[in-house]
Amino acid sequence: MDKYNRVYNFSAGPAVLPIEVLETARDEMLNYQNSGLSVMEMSHRSKTYDEIIKTAEADLRELMNIPSNYKVLFLQGGAHLQFSMVPINLLKNGVADYIVTGQWAKKAYQEAQKYGKINKVATSEDKNFSYIPDCSNLDISENADYVYICENNTIYGTKFHTLPNTKGKTLVSDMSSCFLSEPVDVTQYGLIFAGVQKNVGPAGVQIVIIREDLLRDDLPDWCPTMLNYKIHADNNSLYNTPPAYGIYICGLVFKWLKKMGGLSEMKKINENKAKILYDFLDNSKLFKGTVEKSSRSLMNVPFVTGSDELDKKFIEESKNAGLIQLKGHRTVGGMRASIYNAMPIEGVSALVQFMKKFESENL
Ligand SMILES: *Cc1c(COP(=O)(O)O)cnc(C)c1O
Numbered sequence: 001m002d003k004y005n006r007v008y009n010f011s012a013g014p015a016v017l018p019i020e021v022l023e024t025a026r027d028e029m030l031n032y033q034n035s036g037l038s039v040m041e042m043s044h045r046s047k048t049y050d051e052i053i054k055t056a057e058a059d060l061r062e063l064m065n066i067p068s069n070y071k072v073l074f075l076q077g078g079a080h081l082q083f084s085m086v087p088i089n090l091l092k093n094g095v096a097d098y099i100v101t102g103q104w105a106k107k108a109y110q111e112a113q114k115y116g117k118i119n120k121v122a123t124s125e126d127k128n129f130s131y132i133p134d135c136s137n138l139d140i141s142e143n144a145d146y147v148y149i150c151e152n153n154t155i156y157g158t159k160f161h162t163l164p165n166t167k168g169k170t171l172v173s174d175m176s177s178c179f180l181s182e183p184v185d186v187t188q189y190g191l192i193f194a195g196v197q198k199n200v201g202p203a204g205v206q207i208v209i210i211r212e213d214l215l216r217d218d219l220p221d222w223c224p225t226m227l228n229y230k231i232h233a234d235n236n237s238l239y240n241t242p243p244a245y246g247i248y249i250c251g252l253v254f255k256w257l258k259k260m261g262g263l264s265e266m267k268k269i270n271e272n273k274a275k276i277l278y279d280f281l282d283n284s285k286l287f288k289g290t291v292e293k294s295s296r297s298l299m300n301v302p303f304v305t306g307s308d309e310l311d312k313k314f315i316e317e318s319k320n321a322g323l324i325q326l327k328g329h330r331t332v333g334g335m336r337a338s339i340y341n342a343m344p345i346e347g348v349s350a351l352v353q354f355m356k357k358f359e360s361e362n363l
Contacts, residue, residue, distance in 0.1 A: 008347035010337045011325035012154050012300060013177070013198040018342040021252045039248045044241050053237065053244075056251030063257055066186050066209060073208040073229065074237040074247050079104070079176045079195035081227075082206065083111040086148070086172055086191065087118070089229050090214060093143040097121040099164060102129045102153035103331060104174060109148070121147070122164075128332070129156040131292035135164030146170040146190060152178035152297050154198065155329040157290065157336065159297040163188055170214065177299050179207070180257060181341060182267035190214050199299065199340045201250040204243040208232075257341070266341055267298075273339050273348045274298045280352045286310075286359040290334065304334030305362075311335060314358055321354050323347075 002019060009016045032039050035048045042049050057072050066072060075081070086108070087096060094116035098109040100123040112118045119141055122133045140147060147166040152159045154177040163171065170190030179194035186192065191210045197203035208229065215230040225231055231239050237247075260266060278296065281289045281303055290302045305311050311334050315327045328334040339348055 007322045007324045008343070008350055009324055010339070010343070010347075010351070012329070012336065012338040013195070014203050015198055015338055015340050016342045016347075017201070017249070018253065018256045021249065021256050021342075024252055025249060040245045042244065044238060044244050049244060052248050052251055053242070056247055056254060059251065059254035059258060060207070063180065063254060063263055064184065064186055064209075069212050070186060071208075071210050071212060071215065071229075071233040072237075073210065073232045074242050074250075075206040075208055075232060076204060076243050077206060078203075079174060079193065079206065080107070080111075082174065082193045082208070083108040084114075085208075085227050085229065086146075086193075087112040087115040088223055088227055089216065089219065090170070090172065090191070091116045091145050092216075093145050095119070095141050095143050096146050096148060097138070097141050097144045097169070098148045099123070099133070099135060099138075100125065101132055101158060101160075102150055102156045103329075104154065104176070105148070105150035108150065108174065112148075116145075119144075124158075129153060129158065130290055130295075132158050132160050132295040135160075135162075137165060138167075140165075140167040140169055144169045146172045148172045148174075150174040150176075152176075152181075152299055154300050154338075155302075155332060155336075157297045157300040157302040158292075158295040159299075161294070170211075177338075177340075178297070180263060180266065181270050181299055183263040196246065196250055198338075199342075200253050202246045205246040205250055207250075253342075269345070270298045270339075270341065273343065273345050274301065276345070276348050276352055277301050277337060277339065280355060284355070284359060286363055287355060290332065299340055300336060300338050302328055302332055302334060302336040304328075308333070310362060313362070317358065318351075318354055323351055323354055326351075 097119045100106050100120050121138045124131050124133050147169045151173045172191045175192050176195040177198040179199050193208045196205045215233050287303050318326050326335045328336040
């Protein structure tokens with residue numbers, strides 16, 4: 001535990017934030033940089049706020065090396081709204097191909113059915129989504145407007161380590177739970193979206209990175225104005241009141257990431273953290289990981305004891321030891337440790353120490 005008596009929070013989302021960010025937010029809460037008011041009370045059209053949102057965007061662009069022909073949008077509605085906005089905005093031929101590797105991709109796939117002919121070109125549902133299928137030579141539709149993936153499967157703990165071969169079609173990625181965890185080549189994607197409550201900031205902000213040629217003037221009349229990417233792009237995410245305070249916190253996290261050395265440094269840190277946990281799981285006599293090794297996520301690590309009773313006991317006792325939110329998603333059972341950017345290595349070590357103790361007491 002830290003000096004604030006805080007627990008180690010392994011929640012999948014809303015999730016842990018960097019302590020330095022929370023401290024800055026605290027210090028700036030009542031009077032943001034001598035503006036005389038809190039960011040929460042500020043007009044989103046004010047000069048002070050304009051600086052906040054512009055700096056946040058600039059820092060994100062720098063962190064991800066986002067090319068100038070991509071727009072960065074700060075939106076609302078959660079990742080769930082992107083399940084609708086993506087097909088509404090991107091379907092021209094009315095055809096899209098989805099790779100269904102978990103609950104979130106499945107929901108996106110189902111939602112998209114409302115808007116066109118949506119194909120499931122690959123899935124790992126046969127083994128309860130415990131692996132990423134080979135996507136090197138899929139039957140991509142000739143006239144597909146895009147190919148959709150959920151890059152890191154928050155619930156099942158799998159991650160695409162190689163992007164699918166889309167055969168030239170636009171790639172759309174739900175990066176909610178791996179956003180900013182490692183460098184990505186933005187040019188490989190037409191659209192990236194992420195709900196920030198996993199790895200970036202407080203719930204309520206949705207970041208969309210979209211290649212400019214995908215913004216359209218010819219959307220169907222029934223498309224609600226608020227669901228039109230181009231409207232938000234043309235207005236620099238200020239068409240209406242944005243989730244202003246949440247964007248400010250995201251901006252603080254971007255600054256923190258820059259201070260940490262950027263995304264390649266974060267990747268190393270995340271690999272080290274995940275290795276501690278995976279190495280333990282691979283050698284444990286009681287616990288085991290539920291995912292194929294080659295598909296493992298650096299962010300979400302599900303594991304089980306093999307006994308529902310012991311799983312329950314573990315979750316209960318870990319909570320009492322200050323390690324919270326280790327219960328697995330209801331569709332997988334067992335445990336899940338989410339170890340996002342802001343989870344310190346000490347938290348992962350504390351978890352492994354606790355698992356060792358639990359193992360010796362219950363084997
Ligand atoms: C959490 C999550 C979602 C759903 O996010 P909401 O903001 O609750 O709509 C979608 N996709 C992924 C990968 C997630 O982790």
